Amino acid sequence: MQELLDADGDALTRKAVELALGGDTTALRLCMERIAPARKDTPVNFDLPAMKTAQDASQAAQAVLQAVSEGQLTPLEGASVMALVEGYRKALETTELEQRIAALEATQ
Template sequence: MNKRKPGFQPGQSGNPAGRPKGARNRATMALEKILEGDAESILRKAITLAQDGDPTAMRLCLDRLMPSRKDRPVTFDLPEIQTTDDLPKATNALLQAVASGDLTPSEASDIGKAVDAHVRAIEAADLHQRLLKLEEQTAR
């Protein structure tokens, strides 16, 4: 027996708009309230521990001062892709960059997605031009 609340359809969110922008998590707000008066002294203690060589406190302070980057700019020679015939040169350049260690596999994958989108745009433009030519020919 299926026990659904009336008015809700399968696959339909009860809150389609999602959480409003700027809304804060209740647990975060509760922790902030608890730490409200002690945050500065706790921070000073963490800094003192880090200065005294505590590796956990060091990591905590460094993570806040300089968070790890999600992405990094990558530089490598990617041949220009003007037609779909240029695609094998581009994918070969990606594979060579991974093989030589210039790119990580995940970086190559991300770049490959961009290359794929570019190729699809070339194909769509080419198809559009072909349709225009066909329409011109049939209009005569």
Template sequence: MRKAVAMALAGNAVAMRLCLERVLPLLQDRPVVFKLPPIESPADLPEATAGLLRAVTSGELTPGEAEALRKVIDTHIAALKLVDVTERLTNLEDEKQQ
């Protein structure tokens, strides 16, 4: 790294870029301002994905941004399902003990 800094100080453009990328990495994503409907159960998923589709077709979101949001939605749905299964299991265990 010292050699790259020395080369950058000497005017080597490639070395300058290398050093700057280490200090200030390129931003890969940007904040996405997009209003999603509330997702409280898997039944809410079609409305949310339809909203993503509308946003992509209107140019509000890029396909890559929509895909990233879909992954976040999938994670949220998985968490909701886990809570549901846990509650059902707890109820069954409680019923069995009575």
């Protein structure tokens, strides 16, 4: 099946474009979905405090919740940003723990 489609791909594409230009709405939709696909994700813009420590992540999380409650972010966008904040918090926390362990080991 794939070999057949590969062999006739250009002809099928040309036919779909011809049908779309001829007014076939299904072919038009198919062509438009390939030319300009729907965006799956969009950038968001809102104030987020700097995170230099794991504790700062709680302030960042509060900023995300406030942005959602004020309508600056959709709940889905807020959840995506919150996942980023949580991942960064874990990285900061790991770094802080490594520094503490290194300091303890240096005193022994």
